[in-house]
Amino acid sequence: MALFRTDMPLAELRSYSPELAEPADLDDFWAGTLRESRDAAGTIILVPHDGPLREVIVEDLTFPGFAGDPIRAWVTRPRTKEPRPAVIEYLGYGGGRGIPGERLAWATAGYVHIIMDTRGQGSGWGSGGVTADPHGAGPATPGFMTRGILDPADYYYRRVFTDAVRLVDAALALPFVDAERIAVTGVSQGGGTAIAAAALHEGVCAVMPDVPFLCDFPRSVSTTPLAPFTEIVQYLSVHRGAEEQVHRTLAYVDGAILARRITAPALYSVALMDDIVLPSSVFAAFNATGSVDKHIEVYGYNGHEGGGFHQWMRQAAWLAERF
Numbered sequence: 001m002a003l004f005r006t007d008m009p010l011a012e013l014r015s016y017s018p019e020l021a022e023p024a025d026l027d028d029f030w031a032g033t034l035r036e037s038r039d040a041a042g043t044i045i046l047v048p049h050d051g052p053l054r055e056v057i058v059e060d061l062t063f064p065g066f067a068g069d070p071i072r073a074w075v076t077r078p079r080t081k082e083p084r085p086a087v088i089e090y091l092g093y094g095g096g097r098g099i100p101g102e103r104l105a106w107a108t109a110g111y112v113h114i115i116m117d118t119r120g121q122g123s124g125w126g127s128g129g130v131t132a133d134p135h136g137a138g139p140a141t142p143g144f145m146t147r148g149i150l151d152p153a154d155y156y157y158r159r160v161f162t163d164a165v166r167l168v169d170a171a172l173a174l175p176f177v178d179a180e181r182i183a184v185t186g187v188s189q190g191g192g193t194a195i196a197a198a199a200l201h202e203g204v205c206a207v208m209p210d211v212p213f214l215c216d217f218p219r220s221v222s223t224t225p226l227a228p229f230t231e232i233v234q235y236l237s238v239h240r241g242a243e244e245q246v247h248r249t250l251a252y253v254d255g256a257i258l259a260r261r262i263t264a265p266a267l268y269s270v271a272l273m274d275d276i277v278l279p280s281s282v283f284a285a286f287n288a289t290g291s292v293d294k295h296i297e298v299y300g301y302n303g304h305e306g307g308g309f310h311q312w313m314r315q316a317a318w319l320a321e322r323f
Helices: 028-039 156-172 191-199 217-223 229-238 243-250 256-260 277-287 306-322
Strands: 045-048 057-066 068-077 084-090 114-116 179-189 206-210 266-271 292-299
Touching: 028 156, 028 206, 057 156, 068 179, 084 156, 084 191, 114 156, 114 256, 156 179, 156 191, 179 191, 191 206, 191 256, 206 306, 217 229, 217 243, 217 277, 229 243, 256 277, 266 277, 266 306
Parallel strands: 084 114, 084 179, 179 206, 206 266, 266 292
Antiparallel strands: 045 057, 057 068, 068 114
16 A cells, blocks of 8 residues: 555645646536536436335436436435435446445435436446446547547546536435535545536535545646556557647546535545545645635545545534534
8 A cells, every 4th residue: 555655745735736727618618518418308207116125215316417318326315204405426436326225324314315326337346337328439448537538528527527417406306305405425436526516516515525536637647556547547658649638638527627616615535545546636626626614534544445434424424514
């Protein structure tokens, strides 16, 4: 396990703010993407799940994501009639929404919990996913990081981040969700996706990214020793001369750029021995976050597992203070 000093000492991390250039059309790019997807056909479908859980309600949600594509999620909520605050959760790299009932903590704490399947993933760990990604792209390194990477319009994470925003739209339409109390969260890829959702949807009232992936691409690609960032390194080792195009695309989804647009309260976490998501990339996003109310939990002796359930307990207390 890499020591954090292979990245930066904590004192330097707390002030680390790289000068990342925004694409001139960044806001127009995302506004147009979201407008097109909201204009696409698609309906919200909520089907009760018949399973052994009796003290919570579990439902199978299908909602329109990027280009109206059907995206799946599990909704788990308390058996109460009044609208409840919601926590939308996005998943780590390679995982799927799994089996209903695997993640009960937020529902038992009194929240509507909505966990989104990640399109095209769900076969790397956990209990699987069911959402396809019907959109093709050019040549890519195995994995998801380089799919469509030569053009931001084709890039895989344009679709994932749009799905994330459209799930906030769907949550706002559910009668049992308190529209004034919607939080987004996730670990690793899920944390990076939560940053994007909070940056791109004004309905997000709190954001809780844990060891967030997909931030500060220039440093992460050149320095991170382990996958998935190394997928981009491998791609560039084959597609010599594509570096400028690749980094132009990545700037449209970089969490350390998008975080500048977040104004909701934010609770981050970082692990100083993380060699999958470097601590500097997390602090790049945290320090860029535009929120007045923001905090970061530092786990000095953990790797990419971060704070685990200890961090969930911190989140629950922090969110209860704001909701």
